[in-house]
Amino acid sequence: xxxxxxxxxxxxxxxxxxxxxxxxxxxxxxxxxxxxxxxxxxxxxxxxxxxxxxxxxxxxxxxxxxxxxxxxxxxxxxxxxxxxxxxxxxxxxxxxxxxxxxxxxxxxxxxxxxxxxxxxxxxxxxxxxxxxxxxxxxxxxxxxxxxxxxxxxxxxxxxxxxxxxxxxxxxxxxxxxxxxxxxxxxxxxxxxxxxxxxxxxxxxxx
Amino acid sequence: xxxxxxxxxxxxxxxxxxxxxxxxxxxxxxxxxxxxxxxxxxxxxxxxxxxxxxxxxxxxxxxxxxxxxxxxxxxxxxxxxxxxxxxxxxxxxxxxxxxxxxxxxxxxxxxxxxxxxxxxxxxxxxxxxxxxxxxxxxxxxxxxxxxxxxxxxxxxxxxxxxxxxxxxxxxxxxxxxxxxxxxxxxxxxxxxxxxxxxxxxxxxxx
Amino acid sequence: xxxxxxxxxxxxxxxxxxxxxxxxxxxxxxxxxxxxxxxxxxxxxxxxxxxxxxxxxxxxxxxxxxxxxxxxxxxxxxxxxxxxxxxxxxxxxxxxxxxxxxxxxxxxxxxxxxxxxxxxxxxxxxxxxxxxxxxxxxxxxx
Amino acid sequence: xxxxxxxxxxxxxxxxxxxxxxxxxxxxxxxxxxxxxxxxxxxxxxxxxxxxxxxxxxxxxxxxxxxxxxxxxxxxxxxxxxxxxxxxxxxxxxxxxxxxxxxxxxxxxxxxxxxxxxxxxxxxxxxxxxxxxxxxxxxxxx
Ligand SMILES: Nc1ncnc2c1ncn2[C@@H]1O[C@H](COP(=O)(O)OP(=O)(O)O)[C@@H](O)[C@H]1O
Ligand SMILES: Nc1ncnc2c1ncn2[C@@H]1O[C@H](COP(=O)(O)OP(=O)(O)O)[C@@H](O)[C@H]1O
Ligand SMILES: [Mg+2]
Ligand SMILES: [Mg+2]
Ligand SMILES: [Mg+2]
Ligand SMILES: [Mg+2]
Ligand code: NI
Ligand code: NI
Ligand SMILES: [Zn+2]
Ligand SMILES: [Zn+2]
Numbered sequence: 001x002x003x004x005x006x007x008x009x010x011x012x013x014x015x016x017x018x019x020x021x022x023x024x025x026x027x028x029x030x031x032x033x034x035x036x037x038x039x040x041x042x043x044x045x046x047x048x049x050x051x052x053x054x055x056x057x058x059x060x061x062x063x064x065x066x067x068x069x070x071x072x073x074x075x076x077x078x079x080x081x082x083x084x085x086x087x088x089x090x091x092x093x094x095x096x097x098x099x100x101x102x103x104x105x106x107x108x109x110x111x112x113x114x115x116x117x118x119x120x121x122x123x124x125x126x127x128x129x130x131x132x133x134x135x136x137x138x139x140x141x142x143x144x145x146x147x148x149x150x151x152x153x154x155x156x157x158x159x160x161x162x163x164x165x166x167x168x169x170x171x172x173x174x175x176x177x178x179x180x181x182x183x184x185x186x187x188x189x190x191x192x193x194x195x196x197x198x199x200x201x202x203x204x205x206x
Numbered sequence: 207x208x209x210x211x212x213x214x215x216x217x218x219x220x221x222x223x224x225x226x227x228x229x230x231x232x233x234x235x236x237x238x239x240x241x242x243x244x245x246x247x248x249x250x251x252x253x254x255x256x257x258x259x260x261x262x263x264x265x266x267x268x269x270x271x272x273x274x275x276x277x278x279x280x281x282x283x284x285x286x287x288x289x290x291x292x293x294x295x296x297x298x299x300x301x302x303x304x305x306x307x308x309x310x311x312x313x314x315x316x317x318x319x320x321x322x323x324x325x326x327x328x329x330x331x332x333x334x335x336x337x338x339x340x341x342x343x344x345x346x347x348x349x350x351x352x353x354x355x356x357x358x359x360x361x362x363x364x365x366x367x368x369x370x371x372x373x374x375x376x377x378x379x380x381x382x383x384x385x386x387x388x389x390x391x392x393x394x395x396x397x398x399x400x401x402x403x404x405x406x407x408x409x410x411x412x
Numbered sequence: 413x414x415x416x417x418x419x420x421x422x423x424x425x426x427x428x429x430x431x432x433x434x435x436x437x438x439x440x441x442x443x444x445x446x447x448x449x450x451x452x453x454x455x456x457x458x459x460x461x462x463x464x465x466x467x468x469x470x471x472x473x474x475x476x477x478x479x480x481x482x483x484x485x486x487x488x489x490x491x492x493x494x495x496x497x498x499x500x501x502x503x504x505x506x507x508x509x510x511x512x513x514x515x516x517x518x519x520x521x522x523x524x525x526x527x528x529x530x531x532x533x534x535x536x537x538x539x540x541x542x543x544x545x546x547x548x549x550x551x552x553x554x
Numbered sequence: 555x556x557x558x559x560x561x562x563x564x565x566x567x568x569x570x571x572x573x574x575x576x577x578x579x580x581x582x583x584x585x586x587x588x589x590x591x592x593x594x595x596x597x598x599x600x601x602x603x604x605x606x607x608x609x610x611x612x613x614x615x616x617x618x619x620x621x622x623x624x625x626x627x628x629x630x631x632x633x634x635x636x637x638x639x640x641x642x643x644x645x646x647x648x649x650x651x652x653x654x655x656x657x658x659x660x661x662x663x664x665x666x667x668x669x670x671x672x673x674x675x676x677x678x679x680x681x682x683x684x685x686x687x688x689x690x691x692x693x694x695x696x
Binding site: 090 | 413416418439513514515532
């Protein structure tokens with residue numbers, strides 16, 4: 001009997017869960033997770049499951065904000081409508097090197113022991129096809145948003161992820177990020193050519 | 207007593223081992239692994255430890271070449287001076303979804319059961335600060351090459367990796383990839399500003 | 413304060429998995445999370461009021477001392493061998509320190525006393541319910 | 555052919571860890587890797603000639619049938635419950651199929667028969683040396 005697992009499931013029950021994923025790294029998952037969260041119409045909890053890079057706290061400029069703990073759990077950092085839960089607040093400014101066998105329980109601990117507010121939960125996933133997906137499948141019925149760049153390597157890897165999601169009967173929204181760059185009113189396809197459900201340009205002001 | 211571990215160590219003994227790493231994804235580790243391998247003066251074995259994306263086989267255009275097995279082990283695919291060892295040849299064209307607890311042994315199996323040729327071994331690592339580094343430390347005295355882009359998130363995450371490598375008394379060469387783009391003879395810093403030991407531009411013809 | 417989350421996880425686990433009223437539950441926790449047993453019991457006694465299945469349940473807490481094994485050099489060691497490291501982490505962070513909140517983070521903070529690797533496996537670091545007694549029966553649960 | 559690599563790993567492990575001549579070694583392998591025992595022994599008898607410590611060693615092979623547990627729905631199952639899946643993977647790839655070469659890849663290819671998840675834990679899938687007998691002594695090694 002696993003109290004950790006039961007509590008993590010309980011925390012996600014009755015929530016609308018969205019997972020921003022891609023097996024490939026550096027495609028813009030964290031950037032898109034932040035943008036989607038900020039654009040939701042009500043309070044949202046954004047959970048950074050990329051336990052090694054913890055990029056979201058940096059994107060929001062809160063990586064040195066120490067956490068508080070209440071009777072409800074680890075309290076998130078609030079930025080506008082976004083309640084951010086990140087390992088960055090727990091470990092503060094230092095590396096997290098972790099064997100694979102600990103990963104899924106660290107993710108469960110982050111979910112179970114945090115105070116999750118609002119109706120929406122957005123998960124920013126690390127690259128890979130591993131524990132992050134398996135844990136989310138165990139704990140909730142999430143909606144997947146798959147992010148890719150137009151490069152052939154990234155598209156191939158995303159195809160693997162979509163194959164897997166189809167097998168698990170999950171329909172994904174595909175976002176193609178960094179699909180083009182506007183250079184002197186001319187469109188340059190730096191990383192290749194592909195069309196998704198949503199296509200985003202390269203923005204140097206990001 | 208672990209025959210797998212002993213054989214993996216044996217395979218890397220007396221080799222010059224180079225590990226291309228970054229805790230962040232999409233910074234160009236696979237591209238740089240390929241370039242470094244092709245530029246070495248003699249035969250090299252290039253091992254793709256990114257078990258989820260298997261990008262190297264795609265970069266070299268050999269993802270559908272089936273493997274052969276000899277008495278010496280799983281035979282690599284030869285491209286010029288590069289002997290490529292990749293999970294892609296073993297699983298062929300399909301996804302690899304794997305719990306974290308299996309990762310380190312899959313990596314050890316890939317190293318132990320392959321025929322490793324030449325004096326140099328180059329490892330292309332996945333993003334993260336986990337099993338890939340811990341396994342390499344267990345099995346060999348490798349030279350680290352750390353890859354980053356100039357973005358602040360990537361630099362922060364690379365700092366964590368450099369902190370860890372310093373703690374383990376390993377001096378890393380830092381490669382800053384996609385450091386600039388030449389647009390009508392003008393240098394555009396799409397992803398920020400930073401100088402490493404080596405600085406590489408964005409090349410749309412890659 | 414984290415003790416309240418642990419107590420809540422126990423209450424939730426019991427109410428999700430049992431139909432009969434429970435008289436006693438035995439919870440095992442690892443030594444290095446330094447949970448405050450008094451606060452844990454106080455929180456449990458408060459939270460158990462929410463559900464008839466557990467409203468009369470007594471909480472017994474056992475503290476388990478894990479053993480450790482380095483997957484780099486294969487040596488085994490005890491908590492006493494890393495006690496100083498744990499103390500330094502505690503002093504650095506304060507009461508709600510990372511291993512208090514998330515025991516599975518142990519390898520991120522603790523190095524093998526012999527070779528310095530973070531590839532440490534702890535046997536017995538999980539928080540689990542060892543035993544549940546229902547009114548009128550004894551049930552052993554793993 | 556992969557059997558040669560397994561035999562080589564046994565020879566290397568013994569020569570790295572023992573000083574006395576070895577009379578017998580017991581190797582445990584998982585059922586689903588379908589290693590050919592005859593080829594394995596033939597390879598061992600050839601490769602053992604390289605080192606005096608093992609040149610007279612006999613290889614005993616035990617086939618272990620792992621048990622499985624799904625970490626998604628928590629059910630346990632046996633090899634017979636996944637035998638058809640394993641057969642399909644074998645037919646798809648041929649003799650040197652992925653689980654023959656790399657048993658740790660099992661979760662990538664096999665799904666829980668109850669809920670379809672790949673989060674499967676196999677207990678007893680590792681290839682290990684269970685026992686080594688030296689001339690003049692009996693030694694049990696884990
Ligand atoms: N549309 C975009 N235009 C410009 N830069 C982008 C864009 N999307 C992402 N980036 C940059 O690319 C890098 C990788 O983005 P990130 O969201 O961290 O990817 P992932 O989470 O997939 O690893 C970051 O430096 C980020 O600022
Ligand atoms: N210098 C460069 N110029 C243009 N594109 C690049 C450059 N380096 C890498 N890329 C592209 O960026 C993407 C990520 O590169 P990759 O080597 O796969 O990164 P990683 O291995 O770190 O995930 C790929 O599509 C690759 O083709
Ligand atoms: Mg990433
Ligand atoms: Mg990210
Ligand atoms: Mg990558
Ligand atoms: Mg790569
Ligand atoms: Ni506390
Ligand atoms: Ni074979
Ligand atoms: Zn050690
Ligand atoms: Zn199942």
